[in-house]
Amino acid sequence: MVHYIRTHLDASFAALSDATRRGVLEQIGRSDASITELAGKFRMTLTGMKKHIGVLERAGLVTTEKVGRVRTCKLGTRRLEEEMAWLERYRQLWDSRFDELDKVVEELKRKERIDERKKRG
Amino acid sequence: MNARREAEPAPTKDRTKVERKSEREVVVTRTINGPVRIVFEAFTKPDLFKRWWVPKSLGLTLLSCELDVRVGGTYRLVFRHEGSDMAFFGTYTEVTPHSRLVWTNDEGGDGGAVTTVTFEEKAGRTVVVLSDLYPSKEALDAGIGSTDGMNETFDQLEELLITLGAGSGRP
Numbered sequence: 377m378v379h380y381i382r383t384h385l386d387a388s389f390a391a392l393s394d395a396t397r398r399g400v401l402e403q404i405g406r407s408d409a410s411i412t413e414l415a416g417k418f419r420m421t422l423t424g425m426k427k428h429i430g431v432l433e434r435a436g437l438v439t440t441e442k443v444g445r446v447r448t449c450k451l452g453t454r455r456l457e458e459e460m461a462w463l464e465r466y467r468q469l470w471d472s473r474f475d476e477l478d479k480v481v482e483e484l485k486r487k488e489r490i491d492e493r494k495k496r497g
Numbered sequence: 498m499n500a501r502r503e504a505e506p507a508p509t510k511d512r513t514k515v516e517r518k519s520e521r522e523v524v525v526t527r528t529i530n531g532p533v534r535i536v537f538e539a540f541t542k543p544d545l546f547k548r549w550w551v552p553k554s555l556g557l558t559l560l561s562c563e564l565d566v567r568v569g570g571t572y573r574l575v576f577r578h579e580g581s582d583m584a585f586f587g588t589y590t591e592v593t594p595h596s597r598l599v600w601t602n603d604e605g606g607d608g609g610a611v612t613t614v615t616f617e618e619k620a621g622r623t624v625v626v627l628s629d630l631y632p633s634k635e636a637l638d639a640g641i642g643s644t645d646g647m648n649e650t651f652d653q654l655e656e657l658l659i660t661l662g663a664g665s666g667r668p
Contacts, residue, residue, distance in 0.1 A: 434520075434634070459517070463515050463517060463523070464515075466515055466523065466525075467513055467514075467515040467525070469552070469555070470513050470515065470525045470527065470627075471512065471513035471527075472552035472554055472555075473549060473550060473551075473552050474512070474513055474527045474529065474549075474625070475552070476548065476549035476550075476552050476553075477529055477536070477539055477549040478529055478530055478531075479549070480539050480545055480548050480549050481529055481530065481531035481535050481536055481539060482530065482531070484531070484535045484538070484539070484545075485531055485532075485535060488535075
């Protein structure tokens, strides 16, 4: 999982390469905020802030929820947890699948050795 | 005989590694204790394939397994789970013996991933790298979001793994 977190952070790197987006993330980390509030705080147009939020959202760093006419942004930790849980289940499926494969391969190897011995007589 | 001594017992944890390589790709890596010609055979011969692809612990019954492993050939797996049947099917788009297999996963329509498996032999063991590349981030995320139906299956799997104890069942 540590490995996974690292690759996830790599994927998020582009989103974090921008100073404004890092600031926005820090801000949302302190408390949830609407796009309008964030645009005001960072002295940006609503459209500009929407673009930044979009980038953070696609990287899974931020989630947004629209209630009435206000879109609230929060840190995307839940998403990350969900994703990690999914990957862990996926890993367990493959782990047990490959365990079975190991057994099949082991058996074929044994069979080959026996055949080899028979051939040598 | 020497091969057995060379192959160190794999550690019980992290034998199977899963990484999200990019927005649309998940990669599974595992080293199998055997030469590549045998491992490749186990991936491509139906009578061998059906013995490991569906771990008993998943609680699924494999009703049929047809693999026509050649470029343009198709595969079809039919499972029964709690009384209902599900089919998984697709086409092999690349077949390079002992080195590489690529197949499509068509049961999910346009959102299906393309699976690439590469095999590399090292000191009598085979490193298997399996990548699922989704057509978009959304398609992969849909997979993450829609696992609810699978949760029960996976919960059972988890319970079973705990009961068995991690790493048991190895020869």
